[in-house]
Amino acid sequence: MNNIFINVNNLNDLLTAKNEYGKKAKILAGGTDLVVRMKNKMMDPEVIISIRKVDELKGIHSKKNDLIIGSLTTHSEIEENSSIKKNYYPLFQAVYSLGSPQIRNLGTIGGNIGNASPSGDTIPPLYIMDAKIKLMSKNGERIVDIKNFFKGPGKTILKDDEIIHSIIIPKGRWTKKISGFYKVGKRNALAIGVVSVAWIIKEDTIRFSFGGVSPTISTTEIKKNANKKKVEKEVLKAISPIDDIRGSKNYRRDVILNIVEKIKNDNP
Numbered sequence: 292m293n294n295i296f297i298n299v300n301n302l303n304d305l306l307t308a309k310n311e312y313g314k315k316a317k318i319l320a321g322g323t324d325l326v327v328r329m330k331n332k333m334m335d336p337e338v339i340i341s342i343r344k345v346d347e348l349k350g351i352h353s354k355k356n357d358l359i360i361g362s363l364t365t366h367s368e369i370e371e372n373s374s375i376k377k378n379y380y381p382l383f384q385a386v387y388s389l390g391s392p393q394i395r396n397l398g399t400i401g402g403n404i405g406n407a408s409p410s411g412d413t414i415p416p417l418y419i420m421d422a423k424i425k426l427m428s429k430n431g432e433r434i435v436d437i438k439n440f441f442k443g444p445g446k447t448i449l450k451d452d453e454i455i456h457s458i459i460i461p462k463g464r465w466t467k468k469i470s471g472f473y474k475v476g477k478r479n480a481l482a483i484g485v486v487s488v489a490w491i492i493k494e495d496t497i498r499f500s501f502g503g504v505s506p507t508i509s510t511t512e513i514k515k516n517a518n519k520k521k522v523e524k525e526v527l528k529a530i531s532p533i534d535d536i537r538g539s540k541n542y543r544r545d546v547i548l549n550i551v552e553k554i555k556n557d558n559p
């Protein structure tokens with residue numbers, strides 16, 4: 292198909308274009324997912340709207356109670372932000388381990404969420420930090436809990452005229468001491484994880500979210516003093532891994548159980 296390519300310069304023009312073209316149009320942010328899919332003939336949108344010049348969607352801002360990350364903020368920008376490294380450590384680790392430096396320089400957090408992969412690295416940390424997503428259209432905006440945003444692999448609640456504006460994370464102090472992110476992949480730099488785990492300790496409980504083991508991210512909470520059997524029961528209740536080319540369902544289950552056990556043992 293001969294794609295129509297539109298370059299928008301600001302948020303208003305973006306919302307107008309999305310309103311006009313609706314589901315015929317795909318947004319192009321860093322392009323690290325979309326361009327690969329188009330090259331592999333998995334997708335051929337009639338209209339492509341490039342948002343790279345939309346400054347309103349860029350950057351990391353501190354508000355009174357929240358940290359706001361614009362959807363067009365790159366993984367490198369998140370990685371280099373000292374507040375994120377210090378106080379939002381699972382998100383720092385996720386972007387630090389995402390792809391290669393080139394992918395991190397181009398790829399954006401909005402694209403990682405918009406792609407809605409069950410293995411998207413930024414998503415498990417956002418789940419355990421209770422992030423919300425601000426969606427916008429010509430007709431208004433809405434803020435949704437990230438847990439309600441994904442409907443399944445590649446599927447979200449985004450309406451045809453809507454875009455992801457920003458990610459809102461309630462302010463917290465999720466330091467290296469009490470939180471983290473693990474990813475197990477096939478190859479190091481360029482592989483999307485087979486499974487991933489983000490975790491945060493809150494008093495006597497460890498909160499976990501898991502990537503790559505359910506149609507969307509799954510979560511569970513485990514008491515620090517729970518025995519191995521109870522831990523296994525809780526984790527297996529939360530996840531529903533499947534076989535695919537990157538790993539078998541039993542492998543995914545075993546890796547998740549081992550990581551959870553390790554995190555629990557490391558944080559008595």
Ligand SMILES: Cc1cc2nc3c(=O)[nH]c(=O)nc-3n(C[C@H](O)[C@H](O)[C@H](O)COP(=O)(O)OP(=O)(O)OC[C@H]3O[C@@H](n4cnc5c(N)ncnc54)[C@H](O)[C@@H]3O)c2cc1C
Pocket residue numbers: 317318319320321322323324325326327362363388389390391394397398399400401402403404405406410411412413453454455456480481482483484
């Ligand atoms: C070699 C390679 C390695 C990779 N490694 C990893 C990895 O380790 N971990 C990982 O999680 N991912 C990985 N990826 C996938 C990809 O790089 C990330 O998902 C990245 O964050 C996508 O961002 P982008 O800006 O490039 O998205 P794009 O390709 O521009 O867009 C992706 C999707 O999101 C939609 N979208 C983008 N922005 C918005 C918006 N503001 N509003 C609404 N919809 C929007 C697009 O329409 C499209 O459907 C890898 C990709 C490659 C090619």
